[in-house]
Amino acid sequence: MITVVDYYVVASILFAIGALGFLLRKNVLVMFMSVELMLNSANLVLVASAKSFDLARGSAFALVSVAVAAAEVGVGLAIIIALFRLKATVDAEEITNLRG
């Protein structure tokens, strides 16, 4: 029997995979993809909760967050392209102009 808690567990695992990917990977694009995975695990929590309460609000929230994530992707890709044009790299280790 699949309960809402199982969805929370799956979402937490996805979130952890995303967070680890963000912290361990060095390619900026992959880091960005990891963040998207984290956002989508949050969407899973929202949709599963909405289903368990039989309320549409959580699903609507997930739709909003998908749209917002798309905007974030747009801006993110644009900034990564701008960086690539300047430095010809997407390796986070090589992006070190700012140090203190």
Added chain:
Amino acid sequence: MFQDIALAGPILLPALAALLLLGVELLAGGRRSQGSFLLCALGALVALIYTGYFLANGRTGLAFNGTLNVDNTALLIALIVHFSALLAVLLSRSYLAARRDADAPEYYSLVMAAASGMAMLAAANDLVNVFLGVELMSIPLYVLAAIRRKSARSVEAGLKYLLLGAFASAFLLFGMGLLYGASGSTLLSALPAEIARLETNGGLAAFGVVMFLIGVFFKVAAVPFHMWTPDVYEGSPTPVTAFMATATKAAAFGLLLRFTPVIATGMGPEAGSSMLAVIAVLTMFVGNLGALRQQNLKRLLAYSSIAHAGYMLVGVAAIVAEDGGEIALTGSSAIVFYLGTYAAMNLGAFGVAVVLDRGEGREGVNELKGLCSERPLLAAVMAVFTLALAGVPPTAGFLGKLYVFSCAVQARMYALAVVAVLASVVGLFYYLRLILLMYFTPREEGAEPRLLRTDSFLAVASFVCAVLVLWLGVLPAWFVDFVEATVRG
């Protein structure tokens, strides 16, 4: 319907200005930087006056089925946000004119969009609106940080801000999902009661609160989620840094104040306030100790802004400890007072940084050496802001700290109050170093001549900030009464 739209004015007016700026660029095309500057300044001014009018006339209430709660605190925060936006725009003109590598209409449009998101964040009473507000605030700021497309430092700042900001947003959204799962409601004001009603699901609410707070801590640059701050503040265009440092903090603390009942129910007042107190102490010390060794003025101000977030978190910890009652009101008004004064002094300090700017990576504190003998007025103004940031009487900075720390005493968190005072003593060192450089250190032999970049708008902005900082410090009664009275409603 129209009532709702009128109440949402502080949010909608900057958004309208942002769209208008884009529309003008669409129709007129080319680089109409002067026109877009004036249009943007006008938009920020109208939003400021509108918010002030609503505040003065007590026009508050719920809007859009209770998803926006435009109360006095929200209006005060929106006032601070629009004030910051206006002053940051005034600082921008000479900065952009000296660079010419950023597109002015887009720049101003994005500033207005971010201001709209911040005002929304302050008034949001629904998790959906909180998320929309956070993102409407953050996404334009990512672009603004990277707006100098040909500058590797600016783009790097934008990228770092984007990656860590998106990382934080994921925590925030995950926390919201769990809170929704623990309560079945997205209304912030309904969350505590619903969480208490559905007590059965144990740690879900506490987990949600922690994830939510991690997201907010990233946005206010609290330790250990502050790593991005110095890099982003250094690499971003200076007026954008000023706007980020003041308005983002105001909006995020507005959210945090509205969220305190949820922290107290979700984690329990004890655990919640202990966690906040630990974060506050870490933030104050890491910020102040980090600032001690900075040679770059913008990095120094970045660490200083981390420390100031720590001071304000002391107030939030006190509010959560008591969970409701008198302290919620005094604490809120203390933090709002702090945010207002912090906005004035920080914008002023960044204004001076814009004037002294020599270009990328050369915003050194050495530029301040001997400023007193060459430009006594500029040095005096900078001294006022520095002393205010340090919290020396009779400036507004001292009173802000006094009010916030006395909240900790009121909540019987004596150790926290003592540690906070000690941390501000550490802070004195690097602020006083700036004063020493300006007044008692002669300029090096053979140093490059100063490049003082200023215009009348910048001068007016700095002057307004200096007057506000001194006025609120010497004659604070009216402002304190005003804030207290309005927060109490």
Added chain:
Amino acid sequence: MLMFAFQQTSAVADHVPLLPYLLIVLGLVAALLTLPLLLGRKTKNAVKSASYECGVAPKGSARQRFSVHFYLVAVLFILFDIEAVFLFPWALNIQGLGLAGFVEAVVFVAVLGLGLGYAWRKGVLDWQ
């Protein structure tokens, strides 16, 4: 309280008749792929490994850089594609939402239109 199952046992039962079909399909594909391997004659020469009748012979590495134009169009596509999601719930409830809902949808589309116009003006859509 929260621990109730989503109703999906019946959904699984509904699909049981599909199982033989699935097995037959998989078996057929497997047979058609393995039999030629066992029975067929194997000859290798340049003509046989060339592209058959249609298609162009591959040239150079696949890891080439694309024009930034593709990214711009892709980003725009993501944005406008996802925003359309909001119009579907509105279209389903158009009767109930009435004039206010209609005005809101018009404002929403107008803002998107402004964005599209801006992208157009900036030359993103000029495919040169």
